Every structure is written in C-alpha cells, then in structure tokens.
Amino acid sequence: GQQLNQSPQSMFIQEGEDVSMNCTSSSIFNTWLWYKQDPGEGPVLLIALYKAGELTSNGRLTAQFGITRKDSFLNISASIPSDVGIYFCAGRDRSNTGFQKLVFGTGTRLLVSP
C-alpha cells in the first residue's frame, strides 16, 4: 500500500522552540489530517484540512493544505514537554463511493527537553 513521505523522522528540541514537519505525496488528496499518538495509545486527531491553501490553527498548532494538494505541513509553536509523541499526517483520496481510505505518513517522533 501507498505511504506518504513524512519528514523529519525524528526531532529532539528544547522546550519553547518551534517545530515544523511536513508530508508529501505523489497523489492528490482532497483532505489532509494530522494526528498525534502518545506511546501505547491510539492516534488523536489534531487538525483537519479540507481545501487547497487552507491554513488552520488549533491552539499552538498550525497546519496548511498545500496548493498542489500533494503536501501539507504542521507547525507547533513554543513547544512544551507534553508535545512529546509521534505525529502522523494522513491524506484522504477523492473517492466518490463513500469509501474513505486514509493513507498515512511514516510519522515524526518528537522529543522535547525541559
């Protein structure tokens, strides 16, 4: 199955720093999603993007849907220790059948030093 290219694979930063990660695909998606996964837990949705060019914020998180529909990025400002986890992007295809298939990135592991 297809997977998205997500970078960087991991980041180790100091508390208070800003973080940026991105996702690229060879396919066009009509929706981009960003999830966060804590160790031993299921992914939790952070931000959903529905239109090319859309810029959406959720607290300290900001995500953008790329104009080409083939990429998206997530920024975290002023990181805190609880931001630690794995961040996944996911793209949803244009199927009109009602079957919503998500393609997931390989994840960015974020570590924050107090």
Added chain:
Amino acid sequence: DGGITQSPKYLFRKEGQNVTLSCEQNLNHDAMYWYRQDPGQGLRLIYYSQIVNDFQKGDIAEGYSVSREKKESFPLTVTSAQKNPTAFYLCASRGPVRGIENIQYFGAGTRLSVL
C-alpha cells in the same frame, strides 16, 4: 461517554493459535476499520467495513479475518496463517460522509505478541 473501546490492551498468541481482538463503538458510526502499526512505520489498513454485514480487504488482509454482524462491533481475528502477527493493532470508526463527523477516530489499541 461516546467512543471506541478496544480489548484486550495486551494479548499473547501461541504458535498455531487464532486470537480475536475486540472493537466496540457507541458513536453510531457506519464505517469501521482495522489497522496494523509496526515500529517506525505508519498505519496499514487490514480490513474495513462500510456497513453491517459487509466488509472489504485492505492492503494487508492475508492472515486476518473479520465479521460485522452488529453496527457497534467489528472484531478482528488473527489466524495462524499470519506468520508475523506481533504488532500494535488499531481500530477506527468514521461518521457520515456528509457531516462534520467525516473523520476517522481511533481506539486505544491492542498490542499483540507471540509467545
């Protein structure tokens, strides 16, 4: 509270044994999904179901089976034919296509290990 419940949290399988992972949701969602997660990788789709009594293979269905007899429940059986079953298994459900709930929500996962 509404949500998706997976059980057990940890499961051990002996050689040649079939094991079943439970997934229950009380969100009234029609669509449900099973994913497998291996270390350092993204989620890979095993099976999905859009409606009761219907399900389809995902990208890595070999060695797995599912049933969807009730809207709330979508159990996954890892059969003895699955030679590398050790992984973290995630169940998800999704609300109506034409609504704000058109997002996949995940359970807390089941970690399966081979004895």
